Amino acid sequence: MPKVRSEKSRIIKDKIFKIVIFLLATITIIPLFLILYYIVQKGLKVVSPEFLLSLPKPPGEEGGGILNALIGTGIIISLASIISIPPGIAAGIYMAERKESKLSALARLCVEVLQSIPSIVVGIVAYIWIVMPMQSFSALSGGIALGIIMFPVVVRTTEETMKFIPGTLKEAALALGVPYYKAILKVVLPASLSGILTGVLIGIARIAGETAPLLFTAFGSPHLELNLFKPMSALSLFIFNYATSPYVEWHELAWGASFILVSMVLVINIIARVIAKRWKTRF
Amino acid sequence: MKTRGVAQSNLIFNAVILIGAAGVIILLLAIFLTLLVHSIPSLKAFGISFFFGKEWDPVNMKFGALPFLIGTLITSLLALLISIPISMSISILLGEYLKEGMFSSLLRNLTELLAGIPSVIYGFWGLFVLVPIVREFEALIGIPPVGVGIFTASLILAIMIIPYSSSLGREVIELVPSDIKEAAYSLGATRYEVIRYVILPYARSGIFAGILLSLGRALGETMAVTMLIGNSNKIPESIFSPGNTMASVIANEFTEATEKLHLSSLVEIGLFLLIITTIIGLIGRYIIKRISLKETEHA
Amino acid sequence: MENEILRTENLKAYYGNQEILKGITISFPQNRVTAVMGPSGCGKTTFIRCLNRMHELSPNARVEGKVFLHGEDIYAIDPMLVRRKIGMVFQRPNPFPTMSIYDNVIAGYKLNGIKLPKNEMDRIVEESLKKAALWDEVKNHLHKLGTFLSGGQQQRLCIARALAMNPDVLLLDEPTSALDPIATSRIEELMIELKKTVTVILVTHNIAQAGRVSDYAAFLYLGELVEFGPTRTMFTTPKDRRTEEFLTGKFG
Numbered sequence: 001m002p003k004v005r006s007e008k009s010r011i012i013k014d015k016i017f018k019i020v021i022f023l024l025a026t027i028t029i030i031p032l033f034l035i036l037y038y039i040v041q042k043g044l045k046v047v048s049p050e051f052l053l054s055l056p057k058p059p060g061e062e063g064g065g066i067l068n069a070l071i072g073t074g075i076i077i078s079l080a081s082i083i084s085i086p087p088g089i090a091a092g093i094y095m096a097e098r099k100e101s102k103l104s105a106l107a108r109l110c111v112e113v114l115q116s117i118p119s120i121v122v123g124i125v126a127y128i129w130i131v132m133p134m135q136s137f138s139a140l141s142g143g144i145a146l147g148i149i150m151f152p153v154v155v156r157t158t159e160e161t162m163k164f165i166p167g168t169l170k171e172a173a174l175a176l177g178v179p180y181y182k183a184i185l186k187v188v189l190p191a192s193l194s195g196i197l198t199g200v201l202i203g204i205a206r207i208a209g210e211t212a213p214l215l216f217t218a219f220g221s222p223h224l225e226l227n228l229f230k231p232m233s234a235l236s237l238f239i240f241n242y243a244t245s246p247y248v249e250w251h252e253l254a255w256g257a258s259f260i261l262v263s264m265v266l267v268i269n270i271i272a273r274v275i276a277k278r279w280k281t282r283f
Numbered sequence: 284m285k286t287r288g289v290a291q292s293n294l295i296f297n298a299v300i301l302i303g304a305a306g307v308i309i310l311l312l313a314i315f316l317t318l319l320v321h322s323i324p325s326l327k328a329f330g331i332s333f334f335f336g337k338e339w340d341p342v343n344m345k346f347g348a349l350p351f352l353i354g355t356l357i358t359s360l361l362a363l364l365i366s367i368p369i370s371m372s373i374s375i376l377l378g379e380y381l382k383e384g385m386f387s388s389l390l391r392n393l394t395e396l397l398a399g400i401p402s403v404i405y406g407f408w409g410l411f412v413l414v415p416i417v418r419e420f421e422a423l424i425g426i427p428p429v430g431v432g433i434f435t436a437s438l439i440l441a442i443m444i445i446p447y448s449s450s451l452g453r454e455v456i457e458l459v460p461s462d463i464k465e466a467a468y469s470l471g472a473t474r475y476e477v478i479r480y481v482i483l484p485y486a487r488s489g490i491f492a493g494i495l496l497s498l499g500r501a502l503g504e505t506m507a508v509t510m511l512i513g514n515s516n517k518i519p520e521s522i523f524s525p526g527n528t529m530a531s532v533i534a535n536e537f538t539e540a541t542e543k544l545h546l547s548s549l550v551e552i553g554l555f556l557l558i559i560t561t562i563i564g565l566i567g568r569y570i571i572k573r574i575s576l577k578e579t580e581h582a
Numbered sequence: 583m584e585n586e587i588l589r590t591e592n593l594k595a596y597y598g599n600q601e602i603l604k605g606i607t608i609s610f611p612q613n614r615v616t617a618v619m620g621p622s623g624c625g626k627t628t629f630i631r632c633l634n635r636m637h638e639l640s641p642n643a644r645v646e647g648k649v650f651l652h653g654e655d656i657y658a659i660d661p662m663l664v665r666r667k668i669g670m671v672f673q674r675p676n677p678f679p680t681m682s683i684y685d686n687v688i689a690g691y692k693l694n695g696i697k698l699p700k701n702e703m704d705r706i707v708e709e710s711l712k713k714a715a716l717w718d719e720v721k722n723h724l725h726k727l728g729t730f731l732s733g734g735q736q737q738r739l740c741i742a743r744a745l746a747m748n749p750d751v752l753l754l755d756e757p758t759s760a761l762d763p764i765a766t767s768r769i770e771e772l773m774i775e776l777k778k779t780v781t782v783i784l785v786t787h788n789i790a791q792a793g794r795v796s797d798y799a800a801f802l803y804l805g806e807l808v809e810f811g812p813t814r815t816m817f818t819t820p821k822d823r824r825t826e827e828f829l830t831g832k833f834g
Contacts (some may be wrong), residue, residue: 014473021380024372025390031442032393035400035408090303097300100641107307109565114311116564117557118503120530124537124553125314128321148310155307168676172740175636176690176747177666179289181296186693190680209401212505212530216537236403243407244510251411258404265399281679282729289662 043259046252052260056222056238059247066257068224069238072139073208073261075226076218076234079143080207084151085200092158092196093184099163107155114152122148123213131217139225139232142218146210150203157199161192194279201272205265211236235261315557322551324544333551339516341536346548348555350518354526358433358508359501361522362440363494370445370497371490374452379478398446406510409439414511426523429513434522436512440501448497455489456482458574489574495567499560505530529556584611587781588633588668588751593647595628595637602628604805605647610751610798615773615782617796617813619789621828625805626785630753633783634668635661651750666690669744669780670753674760675736677728677743684724686739687711690747706746713779714742715772734765738772745780752776754784758791770795789829793817801825 050065057064095104122145130141165188173183189196214220219231220241235257242254325333329346336347373390381387414430417438422428459482467481483490513525514535527535529552540546588610595603602625610616618626631637632645635656649656656664677686687707691698698706707724711717716738720731728739737757744752754773758766773782773795786792792799792813799813801822809816809825820826 010473010476014475017475017478018380021372021376024369025376028369028373028445029390029393032397032445034412035397035405035442036393038408038412039400039404087303087306090300091307092303094300094304098304103301103304103308107304110307110311112565112568113561114307114314116499116503116560117314118505118530118560120503120505120533121318121553121557122314124533124550125317127537128317128550148314151310152307155303166674166676168672168674169678171636171639172670172672172676172678172743173689173693174639175634175665175670175672176693176743177662177664178690178693179293179662181293182693182695184296187678187680191678193680205399209399209403211401211403212534215534219538236401239401239407240403240506240510243403243410254407258407262400262404265401266396269399282727289660 039255039258039262042252042255043262046256047259051253051256055224056253059245059250062249064253066235066238066253066260068221069233069235069257070260071224071226072218072221072233072237073235075228075232076139076142076146076214077204077208079140079228080146080150081200081204083144083147084154084203088151088154089158089189089196091155093162093189095155095159096162097184108159111152111155114148115156118212119145119149119210120212120215123215123217126213126217134229136229137217137219137231139218139228139230142214142232142234143228145213145217146207149210149213150207153203153206154196154200157202158192158196161195161199162188164195165191191281194275194281197279198272198276201268201275205268205272208265208268209236209261211240215240235264315554318550318554318557322547322554324547325551328544329548333548334555337518339532341540341542341545344542344544346544348529348548348552350516351527351529351532351552353518354433354512355502355528355530357519357522358437358440358512358526358528359498361433361437362444362501363498365437365441366445366448366497367494369441370449370452373445373449374456375478375482377449378453378456379474379482394446394449398450402443402504402506403510405439405443406507409435409507409511413438421523426521429523429525431511431513431525432523433512433519433526436508436526436528437522439507439511440504443504443507444497444500447500448493451493451496452490455486455493455571455574458489459485488570492567492570492574495563495570499563499567502528502563503530503556503560505534509534529553584614586610587612587652588783589650590633591648591650593629593632593649594645595625595632596642596644596646597640598642602805603632606802606807608800608807608810610781610783612781613777613779614797615777615784615795616798616800617792618783618785618800618802619787619792619828620802622787624802626787626802627755629802630670630755630783630785633751634665634670634753636665636670662694666694666747667749668751668753669747669749671737671740671744671755671757673756675733675740677731677736677739679727679729681728682725683720683728683731683739686728687742687746689743710742710746711739713745713776714738715768715775716742732765734761734768737761737765737769741769741772741776745776749780751781751783754782756785756787758786758788766791789831801828803828 052065053067054065055067091107095107098104126141126145130144131137169191170183170188173187214234214237218234220237221231221233225232239254239257242250333348335349337349338345338347339350377387377391413435417435418428418430464477464481467477508528509531512527512531514527515525516527519526533549533553537549540549586609590606590608593603593606594601606629618629620626628637633649637643637645651667678689681689684707687710688703708717716735719735731739758769776782784796796813799816800810801808803824809820809822817829820829
């Protein structure tokens, strides 16, 4: 910039730039606030103990609730956690313990790729693996789809957390004559627990609202279904089906379900943050 | 005897974690191969012309994916076009002007909160808030007021990726070393000049990576788009026409696809989507990794 | 000559192709404090890590030569058993962060799956903490996390943890390098006290510390044992020129 500009125009430019930046940032707040406002305002009108504890009713009838969707979400998330957490932790331990190995490098790359797979594609895979051979939509296939999405999150947080545990801790255990596997499982892993738990919760918050991979796996059901091999409802599926239905009363229920789902995700995220902050292992 | 037990437990432990790590690789391979194998009928029937075929007609068993490729491209690019100025503003605001304070923490928390809202709820909100607005607008400029279509889908996509891309942008801007900023200020530069001539050039590759990663997100986004795009299998004529993206056509038709070839064509679209998002994601992450590596060397 | 407890014969250690220790032969007397000194990079830490078979845990690490504990070759015994007999304390205090003070002391038993009755565990914890001169400070909060203690207290907790296994030898790898002067002097007093029950091998680069606490001293330089003998003799009349230069501060 060898050209000397006049002082005044420089200052004006600086001011205008600042105003534009603030303006654009403020404009975004409007839709963001609107979304939250709708969810809270419309949702709170519907939410009541009865809403949480009763089953949906056919169109035209008053009332009805989301009990089946709530339980379905719980079951599918539990399935996904059972499938993804133990192998995810095992893989994370390997990658943190054998940092330099070629397998770890390759696995790290694969974790990144897994994390960027669109969730609808995961749904296709779970459909082919489970729904096609079993000839039925099922909660199991939904749990597997969400488990695949959660798995790389667990691997990654386990690896990242364990990497920051001082190596001397493992050495201290080994110096007491403790076998390697026990040094890892009883000393290093417990010290990483809060980090791993945070990661697991973030993973759960992420899958709790997933809809696309459930469309052709869990599929949805208007009944209270507890059989893992049958189609099952979930909050996200409930919202999709009710939001796109032509009935006004159903839209109300969908707002209520949205409020519950967002609150759930929010609470899980807050718990994760609190754990990350408060429970942090001191060294 | 006890020692032997310990050695055995060590062996088992090592085997278990090895299987875990190998499992990551196997899972990815299995996903890829599954999609590939189930795409074979469609690959055989249409070959490369699958991607140039303009017609998607399940009744007559003609499957060409061009309408969805175009639909995906337009929606994603339009969403980026709308969101980039805004998310850049937020990144600059949070990374440079207002690092602390009420407004900044409000903006930061709000964007984080919105990043956690499920896609299906964005779609729902879009149906009841965005669609009427777009309808009014369409009536105003004299085109059929449908409300749903590519433009509406792009709007919701833009809103959805703002939280993600602005937090990426902020991180990149915060990585700019303060000594070079101070050097510029000490030469008498204004804040605009520092941002324009020092910060943005320095953060350029990171910002580019952020845009790539946001694009990857937008390409794979399904629910909100499916609910707002109007679901038409024709090549869109304007940005207000209804259309379909790769993800939304899968969401729409997968459960109805009873014919093998139909299902296989949808799986092939899924495979293609996977490959594209993977490539974009890997490039984006590679750039970001190189930047943060450079930073640690610099420090 | 004193009673010998631990002896090395032509001990060599490698990282990959790099020879860190070039054949060290030394005999450690029982119930004495022996200081292993030398400038940084001389191999003193590697040396004591060979004595309890910790060296071999590092990738590409290799050991040649022999180490005898009570005349028995430790490289012929299971390493886990060796480490229970030869305890170790590290440069930085490293109590197990998820365990209470009590559990830290008893960790060697618990992690090794050795079951003891409650009163026996209580006795071991109390005795070990007393030996480590920490009992009075912590006896009322044994169930707090060990990481809430000060640095010096943490290091004494680590000493108690090692002593609880009732080792024959205690290896201390620059145990005061991360501590303030007051905490350091308490650990030094403790080392002198400890030699009644256990043989202490202390790695230090601090010449004054070696002079204050050790009975015997070994000087390592570039992976070789230059000189070994009673500390007083070595400090007053060093035989080797390099030892003299080190003791008078001519090596950094």
